[in-house]
Amino acid sequence: xxxxxxxxxxxxxxxxxxxxxxxxxxxxxxxxxxxxxxxxxxxxxxxxxxxxxxxxxxxxxxxxxxxxxxxxxxxxxxxxxxxxxxxxxxxxxxxxxxxxxxxxxxxxxxxxxxxxxxxxxxxxxxxxxxxxxxxxxxxxxxxxxxxxxxxxxxxxxxxxxxxxxxxxxxxxxxxxxxxxxxxxxxxxxxxxxxxx
Amino acid sequence: xxxxxxxxxxxxxxxxxxxxxxxxxxxxxxxxxxxxxxxxxxxxxxxxxxxxxxxxxxxxxxxxxxxxxxxxxxxxxxxxxxxxxxxxxxxxxxxxxxxxxxxxxxxxxxxxxxxxxxxxxxxxxxxxxxxxxxxxxxxxxxxxxxxxxxxxxxxxxxxxxxxxxxxxxxxxxxxxxxxxxxxxxxxxxxxxxxxxxxxxxxxxxxxxxxxxxxxxxxxxxxxxxxxxxxxxxxxxxxxxxxxxxxxxxxxxxxxxxxxxxxxxxxxxxxxxxxxxxxxxxxxxxxxxxxxxxxxxxxxxxxxxxxxxxxxxxxxxxxxxxxxxxxxxxxxxxxxxx
Numbered sequence: 001x002x003x004x005x006x007x008x009x010x011x012x013x014x015x016x017x018x019x020x021x022x023x024x025x026x027x028x029x030x031x032x033x034x035x036x037x038x039x040x041x042x043x044x045x046x047x048x049x050x051x052x053x054x055x056x057x058x059x060x061x062x063x064x065x066x067x068x069x070x071x072x073x074x075x076x077x078x079x080x081x082x083x084x085x086x087x088x089x090x091x092x093x094x095x096x097x098x099x100x101x102x103x104x105x106x107x108x109x110x111x112x113x114x115x116x117x118x119x120x121x122x123x124x125x126x127x128x129x130x131x132x133x134x135x136x137x138x139x140x141x142x143x144x145x146x147x148x149x150x151x152x153x154x155x156x157x158x159x160x161x162x163x164x165x166x167x168x169x170x171x172x173x174x175x176x177x178x179x180x181x182x183x184x185x186x187x188x189x190x191x192x193x194x195x196x
Numbered sequence: 197x198x199x200x201x202x203x204x205x206x207x208x209x210x211x212x213x214x215x216x217x218x219x220x221x222x223x224x225x226x227x228x229x230x231x232x233x234x235x236x237x238x239x240x241x242x243x244x245x246x247x248x249x250x251x252x253x254x255x256x257x258x259x260x261x262x263x264x265x266x267x268x269x270x271x272x273x274x275x276x277x278x279x280x281x282x283x284x285x286x287x288x289x290x291x292x293x294x295x296x297x298x299x300x301x302x303x304x305x306x307x308x309x310x311x312x313x314x315x316x317x318x319x320x321x322x323x324x325x326x327x328x329x330x331x332x333x334x335x336x337x338x339x340x341x342x343x344x345x346x347x348x349x350x351x352x353x354x355x356x357x358x359x360x361x362x363x364x365x366x367x368x369x370x371x372x373x374x375x376x377x378x379x380x381x382x383x384x385x386x387x388x389x390x391x392x393x394x395x396x397x398x399x400x401x402x403x404x405x406x407x408x409x410x411x412x413x414x415x416x417x418x419x420x421x422x423x424x425x426x427x428x429x430x431x432x433x434x435x436x437x438x439x440x441x442x443x444x445x446x447x448x449x450x451x452x453x454x455x456x457x458x459x460x461x462x463x464x465x466x467x468x469x470x471x472x473x474x475x476x477x478x479x480x481x482x483x484x485x486x487x488x489x490x491x492x493x494x495x496x497x498x499x500x501x502x503x504x505x506x507x508x509x510x511x512x513x514x515x516x517x518x519x520x521x522x523x524x525x526x527x528x529x530x531x532x533x
Contacts, residue, residue: 023268025268025271025328025331026271029271029328032324036321048308048309048310048314049309049310049313049370052310052313052314052316052317053313055317055318055320055321056313056316056317056320059317059320059321060316060317060320060321060323060353061320061350061353064320064323064324064327064346064349064350065350067327067328067331067346068343068346068347068350071331071339071342071343072343128309128310128370
């Protein structure tokens with residue numbers, strides 16, 4: 001219980017940091033802290049597999065990507081405030097509504113602490129097999145549908161980028177033809193030089 | 197399981213050993229690279245230069261520690277710590293011998309059911325050190341170095357994860373101790389092609405993950421001064437180097453454990469001395485040593501990739517090859533065995 005209190009404190013501090021810190025990199029870092037603390041909470045529940053996946057996928061991949069984009073765009077904390085004035089009250093309203101909903105559910109259907117025996121049974125062998133049984137057994141259809149959903153997102157993103165890259169290449173080719181000197185060689189189709 | 201104080205003690209000893217290993221790895225690297233280039237290398241401090249790492253450490257400690265004026269101080273100090281802590285922590289799940297072989301204790305820190313994922317997870321957190329260090333230094337060279345390293349490490353993690361799949365499918369477990377005991381090569385000769393391809397794909401990905409040559413773009417001297425490490429000095433500089441070398445040691449140990457039989461020796465040595473192949477520490481140490489020597493050999497032999505070559509190789513070749521190896525192994529297990 002003491003350990004849980006410590007982890008929960010770290011998680012809460014991290015979560016508050018995400019929304020209050022001005023510097024985007026600091027905010028992203030406190031989100032990483034929250035995710036790592038959550039992974040430790042999973043370990044406490046004997047769910048080592050979930051903890052490892054949490055760290056590999058969220059902290060190790062997604063947050064690195066977030067930070068990559070933040071650094072690539074060189075965002076600093078002094079961006080002008082968004083002009084959407086309705087955003088702040090709307091956010092408070094949505095937050096309050098969610099809190100009321102959570103409290104209402106808790107009041108109607110209080111959850112007792114899970115029995116250690118039940119937890120041990122679910123997470124035997126750190127939970128890898130239990131999760132696999134669920135994912136590739138009863139959940140196999142939804143598992144694949146989620147895969148299709150993610151693929152759709154990727155295809156859409158690539159499509160958007162490709163169209164813009166194509167337009168840029170055309171513009172460059174036109175500019176090259178208009179010039180009096182020998183034009184630059186047109187870039188190879190579909191192969192943008194990576195500039196990092 | 198050992199009592200907690202034993203685990204703590206073992207972790208302490210392991211950290212000290214890894215740091216000592218780091219110091220003498222720099223000596224080995226400098227001597228070997230010198231040999232490859234027809235030089236002699238450091239041989240003045242102590243016998244054959246064996247005290248050179250200690251002299252270097254003392255020099256490092258007493259150097260001036262500069263923090264750039266506009267650096268993000270907290271992150272700037274935090275970054276080397278993250279790097280070195282997660283590099284050390286990653287080694288904890290790797291077994292070095294059979295159970296109860298270390299004076300009646302187990303020769304590993306913890307025996308995790310998800311040991312394999314644990315190593316992958318901790319190494320993937322280690323990226324943050326490089327990444328944040330380069331950003332916090334508030335220098336263009338550093339930032340470019342850390343952007344390169346993050347893009348590189350995310351890209352090659354795919355190859356790493358996919359090539360591990362073959363081993364997981366054959367062994368049927370994520371526990372590193374059990375993977376060594378099963379010995380993936382002994383299951384069936386039909387699995388050898390897939391495993392061999394997976395081994396090389398994993399090896400290449402691991403080389404990229406630790407930013408060894410030819411994947412050392414994050415700190416390319418000719419273009420970026422020293423990449424993410426440019427603004428660091430004194431002990432913080434040493435910590436980054438420590439993390440990099442410990443990462444190399446861990447990668448070698450991880451490759452040995454997954455693909456090369458881990459702490460087990462070859463079977464024929466039992467004919468010479470009975471039980472020799474079960475000796476703890478000896479075989480793992482030998483394998484790590486050989487793999488590290490190959491890493492250093494690569495440094496002397498290969499040229500650095502260009503950035504677009506690196507990305508194309510990672511996404512177009514390595515990713516597909518690793519996926520193909522996983523599919524081949526899966527097909528053999530499903531349809532033949």
